[in-house]
Amino acid sequence: MKKIYYLLFLFVYLIIVVCSCKKDDFPGPNAQVFGAIKDSLNASLVEQDVQTGSQIEVQELGFPTLVSQFWVIENDGEYRNNLVFSNNYDIYMRNGNFFPYTLKSVTIKPGDNNIDFSVVPYVRVKNCSITYDQTNNKIVATFSLEAGKPTVKIKSITLYAFSDIYVGAFIKFTTAGANFSQTFSPTVLINPATNYTLSIDLAANSTLFGIHRDYFFRVGAMADVTGVGTIRTNYAPYVKIPL
Amino acid sequence: MRRKILYIYIAAASLFLPACKKFLDIQPLNKVSATTLLSDISGVKVLMATLYNKMPIEDFSYNPGKMFNYHKDAGSTGFVDLGWSISFYTDESLVTAGSGVGPVNDGYWGYDAVSQVNQLINALPTVTMDKSQRDRLLSEAHFIRAYIYFGLAKRYGGVPLIDTVLTYVAGSDNANLYIPRNTEKETWNFILNECDLAVQNLPATVSAVDGTYRATKWAAYALKSRAALFAASVAKYWNNAPLSGVAVDQNLVGGMTVSDANNYYLQCINASKQIIDNSGKQLYKPSPANKAEAAKNYQDIFQNPANADVEVIFKKGYIDGSVTRLQGHCTDVYFNPAQTNLGYIAYGRFSPALDLVDLYEDYTDDGTGKSATLVTRTDGVENDYVTSATVMNVTKPYKSYANLSDIFANKDARMSGAIITPGSTWKGVTIIIQGGLIKKDGSTLIFTDGSETGLDGKTYYSFGASSTTGYSGFRGMGVFDNANYSCTGFSVKKFLQESKTVTGVQFSSTTDYIDFRLAEIYLNYAEATVESGQGDAALAATYLNALRKRAAHTDNIPGTLSNILKERRIELAFEGQRYWDLVRRREFHTLFNGTKRKSLVPVLDCRQPTPNYIFVRSYNYYDQNAGGVTFNPQWYYRAIPGVATNNLIQNPQY
Numbered sequence: 001m002k003k004i005y006y007l008l009f010l011f012v013y014l015i016i017v018v019c020s021c022k023k024d025d026f027p028g029p030n031a032q033v034f035g036a037i038k039d040s041l042n043a044s045l046v047e048q049d050v051q052t053g054s055q056i057e058v059q060e061l062g063f064p065t066l067v068s069q070f071w072v073i074e075n076d077g078e079y080r081n082n083l084v085f086s087n088n089y090d091i092y093m094r095n096g097n098f099f100p101y102t103l104k105s106v107t108i109k110p111g112d113n114n115i116d117f118s119v120v121p122y123v124r125v126k127n128c129s130i131t132y133d134q135t136n137n138k139i140v141a142t143f144s145l146e147a148g149k150p151t152v153k154i155k156s157i158t159l160y161a162f163s164d165i166y167v168g169a170f171i172k173f174t175t176a177g178a179n180f181s182q183t184f185s186p187t188v189l190i191n192p193a194t195n196y197t198l199s200i201d202l203a204a205n206s207t208l209f210g211i212h213r214d215y216f217f218r219v220g221a222m223a224d225v226t227g228v229g230t231i232r233t234n235y236a237p238y239v240k241i242p243l
Numbered sequence: 244m245r246r247k248i249l250y251i252y253i254a255a256a257s258l259f260l261p262a263c264k265k266f267l268d269i270q271p272l273n274k275v276s277a278t279t280l281l282s283d284i285s286g287v288k289v290l291m292a293t294l295y296n297k298m299p300i301e302d303f304s305y306n307p308g309k310m311f312n313y314h315k316d317a318g319s320t321g322f323v324d325l326g327w328s329i330s331f332y333t334d335e336s337l338v339t340a341g342s343g344v345g346p347v348n349d350g351y352w353g354y355d356a357v358s359q360v361n362q363l364i365n366a367l368p369t370v371t372m373d374k375s376q377r378d379r380l381l382s383e384a385h386f387i388r389a390y391i392y393f394g395l396a397k398r399y400g401g402v403p404l405i406d407t408v409l410t411y412v413a414g415s416d417n418a419n420l421y422i423p424r425n426t427e428k429e430t431w432n433f434i435l436n437e438c439d440l441a442v443q444n445l446p447a448t449v450s451a452v453d454g455t456y457r458a459t460k461w462a463a464y465a466l467k468s469r470a471a472l473f474a475a476s477v478a479k480y481w482n483n484a485p486l487s488g489v490a491v492d493q494n495l496v497g498g499m500t501v502s503d504a505n506n507y508y509l510q511c512i513n514a515s516k517q518i519i520d521n522s523g524k525q526l527y528k529p530s531p532a533n534k535a536e537a538a539k540n541y542q543d544i545f546q547n548p549a550n551a552d553v554e555v556i557f558k559k560g561y562i563d564g565s566v567t568r569l570q571g572h573c574t575d576v577y578f579n580p581a582q583t584n585l586g587y588i589a590y591g592r593f594s595p596a597l598d599l600v601d602l603y604e605d606y607t608d609d610g611t612g613k614s615a616t617l618v619t620r621t622d623g624v625e626n627d628y629v630t631s632a633t634v635m636n637v638t639k640p641y642k643s644y645a646n647l648s649d650i651f652a653n654k655d656a657r658m659s660g661a662i663i664t665p666g667s668t669w670k671g672v673t674i675i676i677q678g679g680l681i682k683k684d685g686s687t688l689i690f691t692d693g694s695e696t697g698l699d700g701k702t703y704y705s706f707g708a709s710s711t712t713g714y715s716g717f718r719g720m721g722v723f724d725n726a727n728y729s730c731t732g733f734s735v736k737k738f739l740q741e742s743k744t745v746t747g748v749q750f751s752s753t754t755d756y757i758d759f760r761l762a763e764i765y766l767n768y769a770e771a772t773v774e775s776g777q778g779d780a781a782l783a784a785t786y787l788n789a790l791r792k793r794a795a796h797t798d799n800i801p802g803t804l805s806n807i808l809k810e811r812r813i814e815l816a817f818e819g820q821r822y823w824d825l826v827r828r829r830e831f832h833t834l835f836n837g838t839k840r841k842s843l844v845p846v847l848d849c850r851q852p853t854p855n856y857i858f859v860r861s862y863n864y865y866d867q868n869a870g871g872v873t874f875n876p877q878w879y880y881r882a883i884p885g886v887a888t889n890n891l892i893q894n895p896q897y
Contacts, residue, residue: 008251052875055896057488065890068897094487095877095896172837174862174871176627207630229487229895230876 031108034080035116037073037098039124045077046098046121047218047235049168054096054232056117061088061105068092075166076237086110097122097223097232099148120148121234122223123190128236130159130217132243139200141219143236146192153187153224158233159198160218161208165240167216169233173208177201187224202243214242281366287380290363294387295457297356299394301329301819302559302756303572303738307347314569314750326577326592333821334598334840335812336735339591340726341865344835346878347822351398352885353391357405360388365408378444386445386458386466389437393470396434397823398881399894400496401427421890424883426494428503431474435510438467447522455555456755461522462557465759467514468767474499475507475771476827483829484876488895495892496880508775515768516778518556519786524761527554529793534606534656537795541660545737548755556759564750571750580663580715580734581727583670586747591715591727593735595662595817596863597841600733603655603813604796612791612800614809617650617843618642619858630867632678632844632859633689641857647675647845650858656794661816663734665716665845670741676716676732677707678844678859685850690717697849707847717844720864730864732843737817762790762814769807783807790814826879837871839863 037046037054048054056071056079073079088107094100098119106115128143141159158181160172179199198219202209209215220233270276280286299311306313307329331338332345364384367377388406395402403422411417425433441463449457478499490496518524527544531537544551548558564571576585577592584590597617605615616625621640629635644650647666651658663669665676679689680703688695693705706728707714715734719725738754745751765786772778784802787810791800800806812821825831839862847854866872877896886893 005247005251008248012251052873057896065887067887068893070896092488100487170837170873171870174837174839207634226482227485229485229491 029083029085030110031084031086031113032080032082032111033071033084033108033113033115034078035114036079037077037096037117037119040118040120041124043118046119047237048073048075048077048097049170049232050075050166051168051170052232053168053170054093054098057092057094059090059092060085061090066090075168084108084113093117093119094228095230095232097234099225100228122148122152122225122231123154123221123234124148125219125221125234125236126192127195128219128239130219130239130241132241133199137202139202139217139241141198141217142195143219144192144195145190145221147190148223150189151225152190154184154190155187155222155224156181156183157196157198157219157221158182159200160220161200162216163213165216165238167218167238168235169220169222173205175200175205175208177204209243212243214240216240277362277366281362281370284370284372284376287363287367287370287372290359291380291383294356294359294363294384297353297359298387298390299351299353300390300559300756300758302758303561303574303752303754305329305349305819307332307349307822310349311351312569314564326573326589328593328817329819329822330593330817333825334596334834334838335816335821336593336595336599337731337840337863337865339594339728339730340723341720341730341868344831344838344872344874346874346881347398348881350884351394353394354403354405356391357388358409360384360391361406361408364388364406375444379446382441382444382463383458385437386441386463389434389441389463389466389470392430392434392437393466393473396427396430396470397473397826399883400490400880401425401430401494402883403891404430404433406433424490424493424495424891426498427477427496428494428499431470431507434470435467435474435507438463438470438514442467454549454560455552455558456560458557461518461524462759464514464517464522465556465764468511468518468764469759471507471511471514472767472771473823473827475504475511475774477829478504478507479774480827480829484832484879486876486880486895490880490892490894493892496894505775505777508771509777511767511771512775512778515764515771518761518764519768522556524556524764525553526761526789526793527551529789531656531793531795534795537656537793538660541657541794542736542741544760545757546740546743546754548757551757551760554761555757556761556764558758559756561753561755563746563753565746565748572752572754572756573749574738574752574754575740575745576747576749576751578735578739580669580674580676580729581718582672582674582712582715584727584747585745585751587749589727591729591734594729594731595733595735596731597733597843597860599812599816600654600658600662600664600843601841602809603658605653605655606796607653608796608798610798610800612798612806612809615654617858619650619843619860625860628839628841628860628862630862631690631864632842632846632861633687635687635689635844635846635859635861637681637685637687641848641859643848643851643855643857645853645855647677647856649856655796655813657813657816659736661735661737663715663736665732665843669736674734675707675714676729676734676845677705677714677856678717678732678846679705680847680849680854681857683849687846689844689846690720695849697854698852699854703847703849703854705847721868730842731840732845735817757818763818763820765790766807766811766814769802770804770811773802773804773807825874829879831874831879832876835872835874837873839866839871 059066088105091103098121124146126144130141133140216238218238219236306327330336331342401424404425442460445460481497528540562570576587581591601616651664682695688705716729718728769783772783788799842861842863844859880894882897
């Protein structure tokens with residue numbers, strides 16, 4: 001008899017406890033979005049900073065209060081987000097290294113979505129060559145600049161160095177010397193005919209480049225454009241140099 | 244049997260019945276309702292005292308990563324969150340255990356206090372008291388509300404301006420509670436107008452009991468001076484770090500013009516001038532006989548603020564938190580250097596940066612006011628920083644000094660009033676801060692225990708003494724719990740008690756925190772004048788030089804913007820101003836862009852017949868390990884909390 005009571009008690013107890021458990025059966029993210037930031041001029045990838053760089057700002061529609069999500073872009077300008085809910089989205093391309101614009105009510109369907117963004121970069125770093133000058137023990141970069149629009153001015157140019165491919169304005173060695181960067185104050189309009197040369201004196205930075213290994217270098221240009229929000233650095237692709 | 248089963252089911256079902264009781268509707272017995280509290284003058288005063296405590300004053304108990312009035316009891320072993328300063332987020336200093344630079348992350352959203360101020364203002368006309376008392380309380384409420392909104396505006400830009408009591412109506416959609424954000428300009432105008440309303444009926448002087456702890460009209464003018472300068476700077480320098488997004492489009496952040504900037508600068512000038520001309524406030528001991536006296540006077544302002552009320556406009560007091568729970572602060576416990584630690588497990592946590600030390604002038608006094616960079620080399624190269632003193636090159640032409648303190652000999656009195664430098668005397672103890680030594684053979688022993696027998700036959704120790712209680716620098720770096728020794732070569736003196744005994748437990752400090760003092764008002768006036776071309780430029784220079792004369796300088800320097808801004812960094816060092824100066828002037832992201840703050844590592848050179856000291860310029864250990872620190876432009880505004888439920892428009896890039 002006691003056993004029956006125990007069983008009944010257990011039954012009632014479980015009913016009370018189990019009633020409080022509701023299965024979370026909301027569907028998970030069912031869409032993957034990928035693509036690249038491409039130059040509208042020639043469809044080449046627009047280089048970015050993976051850290052503190054341009055981001056794709058999206059807002060999922062259908063909610064009373066729209067909250068922004070930010071999708072990170074790889075250094076080479078490609079991006080991928082595999083955990084997206086299929087829905088309609090507003091996409092804001094702003095606070096980056098290209099002229100901002102907005103895409104309203106973009107439909108992201110279940111499964112793969114390839115969305116490339118055709119943008120006008122503030123500055124194009126052209127004809128970039130980064131080489132090791134063994135004679136003078138320097139890394140030398142030569143390049144020219146091209147403005148995305150005629151009104152774009154240039155604020156600074158820098159030759160960045162680091163120990164991996166993510167080299168840029170935020171992931172870099174703090175190099176010593178005078179010639180690895182040039183600041184334009186006041187900022188000036190860009191002349192595409194001008195050739196620039198920047199260099200890093202390896203002897204003056206022996207503590208940074210003391211180990212024999214691959215080092216990575218990238219030329220960055222910071223534009224001066226009014227009314228576009230935060231401006232990120234434009235780059236040429238990185239160059240790997242074993243030292 | 245079936246009946247018993249039935250009973251069991253009934254008993255089980257009865258478990259659900261208590262849920263039907265509206266026990267939440269019972270009035271709590273340990274709280275006083277708003278109606279009861281605000282029914283007489285004593286209740287109003289109780290609420291007013293509570294509101295003073297809710298003002299977002301960035302004082303000694305403010306933890307910029309946590310909250311205001313942070314009094315978490317860490318127990319006998321924990322100390323992670325305490326002993327913090329907003330100064331650590333700038334180029335003034337680092338927490339000794341290392342910290343990056345970033346935005347304040349205190350989550351401040353003071354609408355509970357706004358609601359209480361509004362209730363107070365609403366209730367005042369119904370409480371029996373004489374008119375002058377009512378008017379004063381009303382102005383006091385406006386002062387507090389201005390202070391709260393200033394705390395919000397400098398973090399978020401434009402915020403919802405709520406100046407009435409909002410009522411929640413059960414069962415309705417309560418749409419009236421969803422107040423949208425006002426523009427940043429409207430928010431600044433509201434704050435400045437609140438200051439004006441505060442000035443109207445606040446007294447010029449308060450009772451001796453209230454001291455400068457209670458608001459006077461000068462405190463309201465001081466708040467206006469500070470807030471107007473902030474607004475003007477944002478208006479003028481917005482384009483140095485522009486943002487974009489919906490909040491920008493709707494002017495919830497930014498959206499101010501040059502004309503707005505000039506208007507705010509003028510309001511700053513006028514408010515400052517009111518204090519300078521009419522408050523009777525003066526600089527504390529403005530004409531010292533010599534440099535030593537100037538240093539002592541400057542130290543005393545912060546050690547004994549009550550004695551400096553001639554200069555102090557508004558301050559916050561404390562009672563001993565080791566006796567009364569949730570009171571006091573930990574300044575003395577955490578910030579005393581290792582050699583004079585008070586006995587708690589954590590100490591020496593405030594490490595001023597070399598960046599600031601280099602900024603101080605010497606007494607050349609040639610009319611330029613130029614900084615006197617410490618001389619560490621004989622070849623004049625003072626921009627050569629090693630990544631760590633462990634990789635120093637002993638063959639470089641370092642300048643030798645016979646004593647640890649010699650290198651600081653002629654620096655500005657305010658440096659020795661604010662900073663404990665190597666070789667200086669603190670609490671009767673010579674403070675030894677040494678990073679290592681060079682052995683006779685030229686090899687080095689840096690940041691590690693060890694000793695060397697010198698050419699004179701004596702034994703010398705890498706940290707300057709044989710015992711861990713005999714020195715104050717560079718031990719335990721990289722180990723948070725043990726980082727009780729300066730990581731920059733300096734320790735803080737400002738705010739510490741030198742002669743008064745303080746118990747070696749948490750919250751035992753009771754030193755007043757000075758929120759507003761005349762020196763800041765002088766500098767606000769000078770900056771607003773030079774930035775806008777309004778006001779009296781000659782007077783601005785006079786105020787600038789009055790501060791320097793108080794530090795025993797004898798020359799007059801020009802009142803240029805760079806001189807004024809440098810003077811501000813020096814005079815107001817560690818007082819919480821630097822962070823917000825970098826924010827309002829939009830200088831943070833350019834100053835901190837992969838930047839490493841700097842340390843000065845004294846090294847004993849045992850190659851000499853009598854060992855001398857050399858000083859190695861080094862990037863700070865923690866900033867170096869972090870690869871430099873960066874301030875992102877989006878951080879000029881913090882993320883609005885709870886946008887998914889309060890329907891407010893979020894700030895850019897959040």
